Every structure is written in structure tokens, then in C-alpha cells.
Amino acid sequence: MLVAILVLMAGTGAFFALGAAVTGGQPQAMDEDDRAVATSAAPTADALSPSASPSPDPIVPLYFSGTGTWTYAEPADTAVFGDAGTLLKYNxxxxxxxxxxxDEFSAFVRATLADARSWTAGGAWRFQQVGGGDADFTVYLASPEQRSYLCGSQNTTVSCRNGDNVVINSARWxxxxxxWDGTLDTYRQYAVNHEVGHRLGHGHEVCPGDGEVSPVMAQQTYQLAGCTGNAWPFPDGETYVSGPAGDYNGPDLPPDDFVDQ
Structure with missing residues (x-):
């Protein structure tokens, strides 16, 4: 089983780092007051909507466990990207x-957000990666356990966004x-764009019709619901693909478990 897992990880292009530096401490989890704020806020802002586990097997293998400490990437390029709109700094x-x-995860996130099909296309947002200091949000690549901690939820199977924490689950990565009807890289692009979209104030949308392109804010980790998979808010670089507001609401999650995907 372990050999099969390692082959799968290598075949899907997983990033392996030997001797990564241990920097930073464990981020703060939400306290009860923070949870009250998060669950009472508008769903397009701070509230996290229910979503589903993408895996029929909820057991997370031990090799997805981490140390609870973090390496913060130094940006290879600190240039602002995007032509207009509000500037958000991220690490x-x-x-x-x-x-x-x-560094490889950082490069992937930057390439995704800087793509002409991503959130800068609408002219509302610009982004700049910073290596430290003040940031408007942080994109974390976290073990399922730390994903649960960062988002104040017992769920360990999906990615999430909680306030300024944009959390990509390593199991899904x-x-x-x-x-998913595309490549692993396009799924990863979807995950980054979807969770950053929540940080920008977007709520969940659902498939507008069979055979149509899925909105990036649909819970595509759950299902495609008849749409084709889509990683981008502006797939043609100009037009935002939207659908009706709504959730796919996975049957395996309790209704009070505020998670995302």
C-alpha cells in the first residue's frame, strides 16, 4: 500500500522537499468569539459554507501529517500584477x-493568480506577494490536521478559507x-482560485446547466453537477463565468460544520 501511495504521489507531480527550514510558529486557531463572528457574517464574506469530502474514504493517511510549523516562501518576484483595482498583499x-x-508552491500560486484568466481579469483586483510583514491574506499549504486547526473545523478532507487564511489541503493537492475532468494542475489552479475567491468576497455558485462551464466558485471538489470542470473565474480572460448562488452540500458533513472546498 505504501509503495502504491508513493507511486501515486510521484505520478501526480507532488513536490518533495528535503530538509525544509522550520520557520514560524503555529498559526492561531479561532476562539469561540471568532467562530461567532465567522458564522454570523455574510456568506460572501467571512462565513464558511458547507461543502463535501472529495474522497469516499475519510481516513487520512499518516504521511499527510506535518509538524504544525511553517516555512514562509520568499517571493521570487515582488512586482504588482494586475492593471487596476484594489491591491492585496499576500504571503x-x-x-x-x-x-x-x-518555493515551488509559491511559484504555482503566483502563476495562478497572475494568469490573465484569474481574478485580475475583471479589473477589480491587483496582487503582490510579500515575504514577511503585513499581508492581507496568507495562502497556506497545510496537512489535513492543520487545515482543520486553521479553519476552526473538524473537517480534514477539503480546503477552506477562514478570514485571512486561505488554506489548501495537502491531501487534495x-x-x-x-x-475532475482535467489535469491535476488544473485542479490545483481551481483550488487556489476558489479559495482566494472567497477571500475576495465571493460565495458559492452552482452549475448553471448540463454541459456548461462550471463557475470557479462552484464546489467542484464535491461534484461537477453536469458542468465541465473549470479552474478560472474568467476562462476567456474577459467574461466572468457565474451560476446561481447555492451549495452542493455534501451528505457526509454535519450541518453545523462550517467548511469549504
């Missing part, structure tokens, strides 16, 4: 011990989901 952190490289 990138990868949990130590999960075998994934902070490594394996994707079986029903």
Missing part, C-alpha cells in the same frame, strides 16, 4: 513535514479528486 506558507516545497 505563502507551507507546513513543514508534509514533503512539499514552499497531492491526489486531486477522481471526478
Amino acid at each position: 505563502v506558507a507551507v507546513e513543514n513535514g508534509i514533503g512539499l516545497d514552499a 497531492i491526489t486531486g479528486v477522481e471526478h
Whole structure:
């Protein structure tokens, strides 16, 4: 089984880092007051909506466990990207011990957000990666356990966004989901764009019709619901693909578990 897992990880392009530096401490979890704020806020801002586990097997293998400490990536390029709109500064952190490289993850996040099909296309947002100091949000690549901690939820199977924490679950990063009809890289692009979209104030949308392109804010980790998988808010670089507001609401999650995907 372990050999099969390692082959799968290598075949899906998982990033392995030997001797990654241990920097930073464990981020603060939400306290009860923070949870009250998060669950009472508008769903397009701070509230986290229910979503589903992408895996029929909820057991998370031990190799997805990390140390609870973080390596913050130093940006290879600090230039602002995007032509107009509000500037948001972000940083990138990868949990130590999960075998994934902070610089490679950072480069992937930057390439995704800087793509002409991503959130800068609408002219409302610009982004700049910072290596430290003040940031408007942090993109974390976290073990399932730390994903649960960062988002104040017992869920360990999906990614999430909680306030300024944009959290990509390492289990999903490594394996994707079986029903995704693109490559692992396009699934990863979807995960980054979807969770950053929540940080920008977007709520969940659903598939507008069979055979149509899925909105990036649909819970595509759950299902495609008849749409084709889509990683981008502006797939043609100009037009935002939207659908009706709504959730796919996974049957395996309790109704009070505020998670995302």
C-alpha cells in the first residue's frame, strides 16, 4: 500500500522537499468569539459554507501529517500584477513535514493568480506577494490536521478559507479528486482560485446547466453537477463565468460544520 501511495504521489507531480527550514510558529486557531463572528457574517464574506469530502474514504493517511510549523516562501518576484483595482498583499506558507516545497508552491500560486484568466481579469483586483510583514491574506499549504486547526473545523478532507487564511489541503493537492475532468494542475489552479475567491468576497455558485462551464466558485471538489470542470473565474480572460448562488452540500458533513472546498 505504501509503495502504491508513493507511486501515486510521484505520478501526480507532488513536490518533495528535503530538509525544509522550520520557520514560524503555529498559526492561531479561532476562539469561540471568532467562530461567532465567522458564522454570523455574510456568506460572501467571512462565513464558511458547507461543502463535501472529495474522497469516499475519510481516513487520512499518516504521511499527510506535518509538524504544525511553517516555512514562509520568499517571493521570487515582488512586482504588482494586475492593471487596476484594489491591491492585496499576500504571503505563502507551507507546513513543514508534509514533503512539499514552499518555493515551488509559491511559484504555482503566483502563476495562478497572475494568469490573465484569474481574478485580475475583471479589473477589480491587483496582487503582490510579500515575504514577511503585513499581508492581507496568507495562502497556506497545510496537512489535513492543520487545515482543520486553521479553519476552526473538524473537517480534514477539503480546503477552506477562514478570514485571512486561505488554506489548501495537502491531501487534495497531492491526489486531486477522481471526478475532475482535467489535469491535476488544473485542479490545483481551481483550488487556489476558489479559495482566494472567497477571500475576495465571493460565495458559492452552482452549475448553471448540463454541459456548461462550471463557475470557479462552484464546489467542484464535491461534484461537477453536469458542468465541465473549470479552474478560472474568467476562462476567456474577459467574461466572468457565474451560476446561481447555492451549495452542493455534501451528505457526509454535519450541518453545523462550517467548511469549504
